Amino acid sequence: MRRKDSSQCTYQLNPGTDGRWTLRLFGTLDVNTVSETLRPVTAAIVKSKPVFLQVDLSGVTYMDDYGALLISELRHSPALRDARFEIENASAAAAETLKRLGPEHDNRPLPAPGRKSMNIVAELGDATIGAMIGLKFFVAFIGSVFLSTVGVIKKPNTLRFDDTIGHMKTTGVDAVPVVALISFLLGMIMAFMSSLQLTQFGANIYVASLVAVAMVSELGPIMTAIVVAGRSGSAYAAEISTMKISEEIDALSVMGFDPILFLVIPRIIAAVVVIPLLTIFSSFFAISGGMLIGVTMLDLTTASYFQQTINTLKLFEMFWGLSKSLVFAVIIASVGCLRGFQAKGGAAAVGNAATSAVVTCIFLIILFDSLFAVMRSYW
Amino acid sequence: MIENTPVDVGHLTVRYGDELILDDLSFSVKKGEIFIILGGSGSGKSTLLRHMLGLERPESGRIIIGDTDIAECSEKEYAETLKKIGVLFQSSALLGSMTIAENVALPIIEHTALPTRAVAEMVRMKLALVGLKDYEHYLPSEISGGMKKRAGLARALALNPEILFLDEPSAGLDPITAEEIDDLILDINRRIGTTMIIVTHELASIFAVARRVIMLDKTSKKIIAEGTPRDLKDSSPNPRVRRFFSRYDRTERKTEIKTA
Numbered sequence: 299m300r301r302k303d304s305s306q307c308t309y310q311l312n313p314g315t316d317g318r319w320t321l322r323l324f325g326t327l328d329v330n331t332v333s334e335t336l337r338p339v340t341a342a343i344v345k346s347k348p349v350f351l352q353v354d355l356s357g358v359t360y361m362d363d364y365g366a367l368l369i370s371e372l373r374h375s376p377a378l379r380d381a382r383f384e385i386e387n388a389s390a391a392a393a394e395t396l397k398r399l400g401p402e403h404d405n406r407p408l409p410a411p412g413r414k415s416m417n418i419v420a421e422l423g424d425a426t427i428g429a430m431i432g433l434k435f436f437v438a439f440i441g442s443v444f445l446s447t448v449g450v451i452k453k454p455n456t457l458r459f460d461d462t463i464g465h466m467k468t469t470g471v472d473a474v475p476v477v478a479l480i481s482f483l484l485g486m487i488m489a490f491m492s493s494l495q496l497t498q499f500g501a502n503i504y505v506a507s508l509v510a511v512a513m514v515s516e517l518g519p520i521m522t523a524i525v526v527a528g529r530s531g532s533a534y535a536a537e538i539s540t541m542k543i544s545e546e547i548d549a550l551s552v553m554g555f556d557p558i559l560f561l562v563i564p565r566i567i568a569a570v571v572v573i574p575l576l577t578i579f580s581s582f583f584a585i586s587g588g589m590l591i592g593v594t595m596l597d598l599t600t601a602s603y604f605q606q607t608i609n610t611l612k613l614f615e616m617f618w619g620l621s622k623s624l625v626f627a628v629i630i631a632s633v634g635c636l637r638g639f640q641a642k643g644g645a646a647a648v649g650n651a652a653t654s655a656v657v658t659c660i661f662l663i664i665l666f667d668s669l670f671a672v673m674r675s676y677w
Numbered sequence: 678m679i680e681n682t683p684v685d686v687g688h689l690t691v692r693y694g695d696e697l698i699l700d701d702l703s704f705s706v707k708k709g710e711i712f713i714i715l716g717g718s719g720s721g722k723s724t725l726l727r728h729m730l731g732l733e734r735p736e737s738g739r740i741i742i743g744d745t746d747i748a749e750c751s752e753k754e755y756a757e758t759l760k761k762i763g764v765l766f767q768s769s770a771l772l773g774s775m776t777i778a779e780n781v782a783l784p785i786i787e788h789t790a791l792p793t794r795a796v797a798e799m800v801r802m803k804l805a806l807v808g809l810k811d812y813e814h815y816l817p818s819e820i821s822g823g824m825k826k827r828a829g830l831a832r833a834l835a836l837n838p839e840i841l842f843l844d845e846p847s848a849g850l851d852p853i854t855a856e857e858i859d860d861l862i863l864d865i866n867r868r869i870g871t872t873m874i875i876v877t878h879e880l881a882s883i884f885a886v887a888r889r890v891i892m893l894d895k896t897s898k899k900i901i902a903e904g905t906p907r908d909l910k911d912s913s914p915n916p917r918v919r920r921f922f923s924r925y926d927r928t929e930r931k932t933e934i935k936t937a
Contacts, residue, residue, distance in 0.1 A: 329836050333789035362837050362869070363802055371795050408778045408797045409814035643818055644773030 307331035311342050317349030324357035327365025336368055344377040356387035366395050439636050446559045462564040469530040470572025477525055481580040485509055485587025493596050502596045506606035509588035515615045518581040520667055523626035527659035531634040534565055535655035538638025539648045566631040573627035574620045622670055629662045681708050683840050683872050689738035698724050700898040704891055711866055711873045711886050716893035722876045731755055763833030767844040769825040771817040777828045778813035784835045803831040823854035843875045847882045859885040
């Protein structure tokens with residue numbers, strides 16, 4: 299009994315007396331032919347409503363477990379619930395295949411993965427417990443980051459200096475082009491939009507003030523933080539979660555390293571150093587963008603635009619913007635790492651960690667920015 | 678010729694950059710045979726397997742699977758050939774977001790027109806075949822390494838492939854579980870007559886299941902031995918081959934002393 303390359307399966311359904319029907323199967327019963335034959339055969343049987351169905355396998359040349367599946371599906375088809383069913387002329391090999399099928403027939407739909415309970419009280423409890431565990435983990439994480447930071451301040455040589463420099467490059471230097479481009483365009487847009495209003499009063503020169511103040515104290519820090527959260531916050535979470543699920547973090551712990559000191563502190567230090575620098579770049583490029591619009595479209599001279607910018611900006615604005623960006627830097631690095639450490643499971647966990655890191659970072663950045671705005675009104 | 682040798686590799690040469698990985702390999706596998714490719718770490722076993730699966734194209738040579746030379750065929754012919762083969766990957770490669778049953782159902786749903794309930798019954802038959810009857814709703818992360826191998830095997834067998842490739846099927850398993858996997862492989866080969874190509878360096882498995890063995894060598898990049906495992910162990914003229922097999926001898930001797 300061998301499988302032919304050009305396998306085919308045909309059938310004949312012949313009526314007998316008293317509702318007795320004979321189904322004759324010919325040729326090969328394998329994955330391809332059964333897949334094609336099952337539906338038409340079932341339909342034909344449903345139409346003929348037999349009281350007694352004989353299945354004649356004498357014409358079958360090859361049959362594997364898909365053939366057995368065909369027989370089983372016919373035997374348990376709802377149209378034959380009260381009918382007699384008989385198999386005839388099965389070859390020895392076919393009989394063995396059918397025997398393997400066993401008396402059990404189980405074609406309930408496959409279970410879908412998912413939660414076992416759908417009880418609302420249980421779900422609420424489950425969610426609450428989950429949130430509490432998350433909170434506990436968060437507090438413990440913040441605590442160990444704080445302890446490790448104190449440790450590094452006491453003994454600076456425990457810091458992984460090369461790693462820190464590496465993270466400064468990937469988080470900072472590599473982000474300069476995208477931050478510069480976005481800020482330049484943002485400066486142009488702001489200058490253009492504000493000029494639409496200000497030209498009505500002949501107050502073109504105040505475009506320079508508006509761009510400078512808005513960028514340095516507000517938009518520069520927040521835009522930079524959001525770009526870095528998307529670039530590096532997600533990268534931290536993805537890298538650390540991959541290390542977590544492949545047991546690399548356990549390996550570090552067993553070798554006597556503090557994973558926080560090894561992985562988190564270098565990232566936080568790198569972020570705290572480079573994000574304020576990126577913010578300065580961002581403000582610089584936005585002011586240049588505004589200047590391009592001012593000079594080309596609003597009849598301002600480069601010198602007067604420059605002078606107006608310097609006159610408007612106070613040192614306090616610079617300090618304010620940079621303090622914000624320091625806070626954002628700590629948020630991005632710690633949330634990215636935290637989400638990485640929380641990952642559990644397989645490939646999907648890495649994706650979830652990266653997504654949740656970006657979402658949490660952006661939410662916290664906006665939240666803290668609002669807190670800064672409230673603080674400033676009472677300054 | 679095609680009927681009796683479903684796999685035929687001829688003058689296969691593989692290079693990564695300037696580095697020669699496989700040099701002029703030729704062998705063929707008979708229908709229904711359990712064929713083992715073995716060799717130490719770095720001998721190019723995995724590279725050979727990746728080329729036989731068509732995941733990479735060789736520098737020169739032919740790799741005939743079924744009746745297609747996958748070293749040169751078109752995308753369409755390659756897709757046809759893939760329906761004839763099943764693969765058990767070393768890490769089982771079950772999709773982590775799906776249950777065991779869904780993993781096995783995946784190729785059946787994709788390549789057949791069976792109704793959903795028939796697919797479910799087929800999945801249960803395949804899982805019963807590998808002894809995972811009551812585990813259909815488990816996620817891969819919830820079962821042990823041996824069970825994952827079984828589930829991976831069920832998925833590889835889902836469409837009754839003519840040729841089954843197994844990458845280190847018993848690596849990383851305890852001796853009892855490894856033996857169970859070996860028995861399962863022998864049982865499936867006996868019952869369904871699937872041609873099997875196994876890449877391994879587990880000596881116990883080699884002696885348990887192999888009909889014929891080829892051994893790859895790290896330094897010469899060629900096949901340095903071919904034959905039944907017994908022949909290679911007892912009467913190979915190559916000292917390197919004898920040394921590879923003698924490790925088994927030593928453990929055998931140890932257990933003899935213990936029992937005596």
